[in-house]
Structure formats: structure tokens, C-alpha cells
Amino acid sequence: MRMTHEEDAIPVGILTGFLGSGKTTALRRILEAEAFGDSAVLINEFGEVGLDHILVGEISPDVVLLNSGCLCCTLRGELRDALSSLLTRRIRKEVPPFKRVIVETTGIAQPSLILSTVFADPQIRHHYTVGDVVTTVDAVHAPSQSRQEAVWLEQVASADDLLITKADCVGASELNEINVLLDKANPTARRLDVHSNAVLELFALRQRGEEAERAKRRRLTALSMIPQQPHDKPHYTSVATARIVATTPVDWESFGVWLSMLLHAHGHNILRVKGLLYIEESDGPVVIQGVQHVIHPPEHLASWEGLARATDLVFILRGLDPDLIKRSFEVFVRRTDN
Amino acid sequence: MCGLCGIFGERTHWSTQGVSRGTSRRQRFFRLQAINRVLSLVHYSIRDFSGTDYVLCSPTGAQSMVREMGQMWQDLEKMRGRPLDPLDEATLQAMQGRNP
Numbered sequence: 001m002r003m004t005h006e007e008d009a010i011p012v013g014i015l016t017g018f019l020g021s022g023k024t025t026a027l028r029r030i031l032e033a034e035a036f037g038d039s040a041v042l043i044n045e046f047g048e049v050g051l052d053h054i055l056v057g058e059i060s061p062d063v064v065l066l067n068s069g070c071l072c073c074t075l076r077g078e079l080r081d082a083l084s085s086l087l088t089r090r091i092r093k094e095v096p097p098f099k100r101v102i103v104e105t106t107g108i109a110q111p112s113l114i115l116s117t118v119f120a121d122p123q124i125r126h127h128y129t130v131g132d133v134v135t136t137v138d139a140v141h142a143p144s145q146s147r148q149e150a151v152w153l154e155q156v157a158s159a160d161d162l163l164i165t166k167a168d169c170v171g172a173s174e175l176n177e178i179n180v181l182l183d184k185a186n187p188t189a190r191r192l193d194v195h196s197n198a199v200l201e202l203f204a205l206r207q208r209g210e211e212a213e214r215a216k217r218r219r220l221t222a223l224s225m226i227p228q229q230p231h232d233k234p235h236y237t238s239v240a241t242a243r244i245v246a247t248t249p250v251d252w253e254s255f256g257v258w259l260s261m262l263l264h265a266h267g268h269n270i271l272r273v274k275g276l277l278y279i280e281e282s283d284g285p286v287v288i289q290g291v292q293h294v295i296h297p298p299e300h301l302a303s304w305e306g307l308a309r310a311t312d313l314v315f316i317l318r319g320l321d322p323d324l325i326k327r328s329f330e331v332f333v334r335r336t337d338n
Numbered sequence: 339m340c341g342l343c344g345i346f347g348e349r350t351h352w353s354t355q356g357v358s359r360g361t362s363r364r365q366r367f368f369r370l371q372a373i374n375r376v377l378s379l380v381h382y383s384i385r386d387f388s389g390t391d392y393v394l395c396s397p398t399g400a401q402s403m404v405r406e407m408g409q410m411w412q413d414l415e416k417m418r419g420r421p422l423d424p425l426d427e428a429t430l431q432a433m434q435g436r437n438p
Contacts, residue, residue, distance in 0.1 A: 242423060253372035256353030256407065261376065264411035265423040281357045295352040320425070328424045331433045332376070 005161065009129035011084070012101045012118050013203035016155045017136030018145050019107030022165035024196050026136055027104055033200045040098040042082050044106050079103070079114065080121050087127055100131060102203055108151055111135075111158040114290035130296060135159035136194070139167045142178050146185070153239065156185045157271030157316045158291040161202055165194045184239055188274050188314055239271075240322050242322030246311040249280040250333050258332040259288075259295070262325075267293035269320050275299075275313035351406035363389060373407070379432045380422060382414060 017023045030036055089095045105114060111133050118130050135155045138145070145152040156162065162182060167175060182191065192198045255277060263270060270292060276285035277298075284301035315325055353369075366386060373384050381397040384404075394402045394413055402413040415421040423429055 003380070173414065251372070252357045253353075253368045254375075256369070257372045257376050260351075260353055260407045261411060261422060262424050264415070265421040279357050286357065297352055299357050300357075324425050328430060331430050332424055 001127065004065070009127060010099065010101060011131030011203070012103060012128050014103050014105060014111055014114055014133045015136070016105040016109055016111050016133065016158075017107065017163070017165075018138065018141075018149060018152050018155060020141070021107065021136040021138035022163075022194060023104055023107070023136050026134075026163055026199070027102065029194065029199060030102075030153045030202060036203075037198060038096065038099040039203070040086050040095065041099045042086075042101060042103045044079075044104065044109070075291055079117050080124055083118075083124050083128060095180055096272035100203060101128070110151060110154050110292075112154070112294050115158075115291055115296075116294045122200045132160040133291070134161045134163055135189075136163045136165050137178070137182065139164055139170045139175060142181060143174075146181055146322050153185055153318065154271055154292070156182065156189075156303065159186055159189045162186065162189045162191045163194050163199065163202070164191060167193055168195075184241065184314060186272060187241055188272070188295050238319045240317050240320070242277075242315040242317060243324040244311065244326055244329050245307070246278065246312045246313075246329075246334060248334070250311055252277070252279050252281070252286070256334050258329065261291070261332075262328065263293050263295070266320060269318040270315055272316040273319055276307070276311065277313070278309055351408055355406050373410070375436075376422070376433070377414075379429060380418065382417075384410065 015023055015027055017026075017101070031039065031041070074318065083101065086095065086098070090097055103114065105111065115130055115133070118124055118128055135158070137156065142152075146156075152226065164178070170178075179191075182189075192202075259273070260268040270290075273288060273290040273295070276287050279286055282300060284303045285307060286298040287301065289299075313329075315322070341364050354365075358436065366389065370384060370386060370392075377383055377394075383395050384392050384396070387403065390405075392404050394404050394410055394417070396417050400417055402417065404410040404413050411421065
């Protein structure tokens with residue numbers, strides 16, 4: 001049976017998180033697991049002397065250190081070259097046939113810019129696909145970082161999985177405060193403690209066939225837990241969540257025009273968009289995922305089994321009015337309902 | 339290349355990977371319709387060029403060749419001097435006026 005590109009391509013997972021939030025410690029823990037023996041690792045450090053790759057290199061020999069500088073601003077060409085070189089070495093059997101790549105970013109990187117490298121380059125796109133974005137959240141410093149560092153929010157909002165570190169250094173009330181914070185910043189992401197065994201499920205390889213469908217459904221049902229009208233005011237006023245639910249089918253072309261126009265005008269402040277679309281011509285939902293200006297290639301599920309037949313989209317916004325997003329969707333997209 | 343209509347693959351933009359409504363040419367027709375509905379709010383238009391590109395036209399006759407939707411919004415912003423904003427009140431009202 002011929003495999004699709006989605007099944008064939010090597011996933012590039014991104015491990016990000018603010019400075020000192022425990023990315024390297026988390027990476028070491030992940031790589032120690034037997035299941036991760038077939039991973040290649042790219043490490044990007046900000047500073048003249050790389051240290052992280054030495055720590056990780058003890059565990060995983062296939063570590064490439066990207067030169068000093070931040071991957072999201074200056075080294076995107078280098079990321080492309082590193083991914084391309086890994087592939088060549090794999091074909092020449094100079095490295096074992098790795099099944100996934102994990103990129104550890106600097107603490108100040110914007111994940112959306114790294115994602116765009118994988119999507120935009122024709123050669124890279126042909127061989128690799130974007131894997132999960134995992135963001136480490138420092139339980140001790142998260143409240144202050146959320147107030148002071150804009151990139152903290154971008155890293156948290158772009159995550160598929162949030163990895164809470166240093167939770168043993170704070171009390172129950174502080175941990176509760178962090179959960180409230182994360183409810184606002186990224187309600188769709190799974191939250192894991194770095195010490196839990198669930199960490200070993202991070203950066204999971206792409207599942208195939210029915211198994212993949214089931215996994216996607218499990219993640220998507222989490223959307224229904226998000227209130228359409230938040231009960232309380234956001235912890236920090238600039239961040240808000242808009243959830244759009246529509247039970248009548250939408251027109252794909254109108255949606256594409258609207259979302260691409262919206263992202264062109266406001267992408268910097270649309271930290272995350274995630275959800276599913278009910279399109280008349282499609283047997284199952286179309287899964288939409290994006291981080292700021294970058295939208296992943298839409299995924300098609302074979303059926304609606306286990307999911308409510310409706311469009312259900314979540315936007316995490318910075319400084320934008322959720323009601324305005326909903327109204328704009330109504331005006332530009334739902335007009336074709338009739 | 340589409341075996342039915344002879345169109346080479348378009349440059350990949352996520353919006354071209356949604357649902358299939360027949361041949362590439364037919365799909366492009368629906369896409370052009372949807373884009374023109376919005377562009378007409380500011381008296382711009384877009385037309386197909388050889389099944390692979392688009393020509394964006396301003397009301398004063400200026401033209402720009404674009405490959406996909408992302409580039410189109412950028413060129414529109416350059417030509418107009420500002421982006422077309424779907425959250426702008428005047429734009430929303432103009433669009434709403436067309437959908438009673």
C-alpha cells in the first residue's frame with residue numbers, strides 16, 4: 001500500500017520554553033527512554049559557548065549544535081541546512097535511520113518562525129512534517145514571566161503539550177494560579193508534569209490509519225471542554241480566547257479567504273488557532289491548526305465518529321476582541337450557509 | 339499535474355488543501371469567486387493566469403502577478419497602502435450589506 005506524505009514524512013518536534021524553564025532537563029529525560037532511541041536532536045543555544053548539546057550528547061550521539069544565535073531570528077537557513085544534512089547522512093547510512101527529529105530552541109525563540117521553516121522550504125517540506133510543539137513552563141517563574149515577557153505567551157500559546165517543571169518547588173495555591181494562567185493562555189494544550197511517565201508519550205510518532213484517527217479525535221474532544229463564554233475576566237487583560245461553534249456547514253473557499261486575510265492583518269496577535277471545520281463536501285471534519293502567521297496543512301479525518309458534527313474553532317488572541325472575531329466569521333464565512 | 343485539465347501544481351498554500359470539488363481548474367474557479375467577493379469591497383479584483391498564477395488588479399489599472407493567497411494579501415497591502423482588515427468596522431458593514 002502506498003503511504004501518504006503525512007505518514008511517510010519524518011516529524012520535526014519542537015521543544016521550547018522560556019530561559020531556564022528546564023528544556024534540557026526535560027529533553028534528557030525524554031531521550032533516556034528506550035522509545036526515543038531513534039531520535040535525532042538539533043539544539044539551538046543562545047550564547048557563545050554551547051553547553052546543552054554536551055549534556056544531551058551523553059545520551060543521544062546524534063546531536064547537532066546550531067551555531068550561536070537564535071533559531072527564530074537569524075538561523076532559519078541553518079535549520080534548513082541541518083535538516084537537509086541529516087537526511088543526506090541518513091541516506092548514506094552515516095547516521096542510524098532516525099524516525100523523528102527534536103529541535104530544542106533557545107529560551108527566547110518564537111516557535112511560529114521555526115514552524116514556518118519546515119512548511120515553507122520545498123525540499124524540507126517534502127521529507128519532513130511538523131510534529132508536536134512542547135513548551136516547558138517554569139512553575140516558579142511563570143507568573144512573573146507571563147507579565148513581563150511577550151515571548152513567554154507566544155511559546156505557551158503555540159504548544160500542543162505544556163510541560164510543567166519545578167512544580168515540586170511551589171505550593172498547591174501557586175500551582176492552582178499557574179493552571180488558571182494556562183487556562184487563559186492555551187486551554188487546548190495537554191498539561192503534563194515533567195516527572196510523570198506521560199512525558200514519554202511526547203513527540204509521539206505519527207500513528208497510522210484508524211489509530212491515527214482515534215488519536216486525533218481524542219485531542220479534538222478536548223475542545224468541547226472550553227467554555228464558549230468565559231466565566232471570568234482574563235488574568236491578564238490582553239489575552240483572550242474566542243471559541244466559534246457553528247452547526248451548519250461552512251464553505252471552504254470562503255473560510256480560506258477569511259482566515260488568510262485575518263492572519264495577514266492580525267497574525268502577530270493571533271497566538272494560536274485550533275479546531276475543526278464542518279465542510280459540506282467532506283465526509284469528516286477538516287482539522288485546522290496554526291500559530292500566528294503559520295497554518296499547518298489542513299488534515300482530513302475520515303468520519304465524524306465520536307465528534308459533534310459542527311465547526312468548532314478556538315482562537316487565542318492578544319489584544320483582540322473575541323466578539324469581533326466571531327462577528328467577522330459570521331459575516332465573511334457563514335454567509336454561505338443558506 | 340492534473341490529468342484532466344492540464345494544470346501544473348500550484349504553489350502550496352494551506353488554503354488550496356481543504357476539500358476537493360473536482361478538477362484543479364474548477365477548484366480555482368470557486369477560489370477566485372470567493373476572493374473576488376471580498377476584494378470587490380475595495381474595488382479590486384483578481385483573475386486567473388494560465389491556471390498557475392493570479393493577476394491582482396487595482397481600480398486604477400495597476401496590476402500585480404501573484405502566486406498564492408498569502409502573497410496576494412501582501413501585494414494588496416502594498417498597492418492600497420494598508421491591509422484589508424476583516425475586523426475593521428467599515429469592512430464588516432460593507433460585507434454585511436451584501437448579505438442581507
